[in-house]
Amino acid sequence: MLVLTEVSRQQQWLFDNNKQSIEDRIVSLSQPHIRPIVRGKAGKSVERRAKLSASCFEGYVFLDRISWDNFNESGDLKAQVEADHSFTGYYPESVHADRIYRTRENRAWCKEKGIRISGPPLGRPPANVSKEKKKQAKQDEKIRQAIEGKFGQGKQRFSLNLVMTKLENTSRTAIAITFLVMNLSTWWRRVFCVFLGGSGKTMPVLGFQIICAYISLKMRQEKLIFNSD
Secondary structure, eight states, rough: OHHHHHHHHHHHHHHTTTTSSOOOOOOOSSSSTTTOOEETTTTTEEOOEEEEEEEEEEEEEEEEEESSSSOOGGHHHHHHHHHHHHHHOOOOOOEEGGGGGOOHHHHHHHHHHOOOEEOOHHHHHHHHOHHHHHHHHHHHHHHHHHHEEEEHHHHHTTTTTTOOOOOOHHHHHHHHHHHHHHHHHHHHHHHHHHHHHHHOOOOOOHHHHHHHHHHHHHHHHHHHHHHHH
């Protein structure tokens, strides 16, 4: 009843003021915390799900921010780098981020901290680019694809895009558990690599793949249990 009352108030305000949008507009009665986020993607210009901000360090992915409202990811770069500094004790040599993170403010802040940020400089691109810079740009983009691959792995193997919980706090928990299981899968894979490498014996590639597939299946089953609530 409270949600219905708020929906009625919002619709009445839109009608009285001849407006097309209102702050914190409710679009779902069962999930009133969800907000439509315009993403401009092909086939789905508007999404109604949580927006995530994550970082990747040495193969492990860290969930830095979960929000049901639309936000600019560029404002999270400083906090993410500082969190990495608190975790490792030093600032990274370079930061590989999407174009939206490469603002003037973030570039100046990274330069102050002695951090190289990936991507071309602002302004008109130079007429002639050296082979070293082209090679560096290609390598930076290759490194940045790691975080894109993590999102793809979460959606395809760990059902990140099939969160079935309804409440805001349970949805946040399900998303956080997904990233936890992804990191556990990475850790298990490295443990087996160390174990096999240090045993002095070789194992067929097929047998190793079967072991990894079995572990991933067990991890996925555990994850699905959490999401079935």
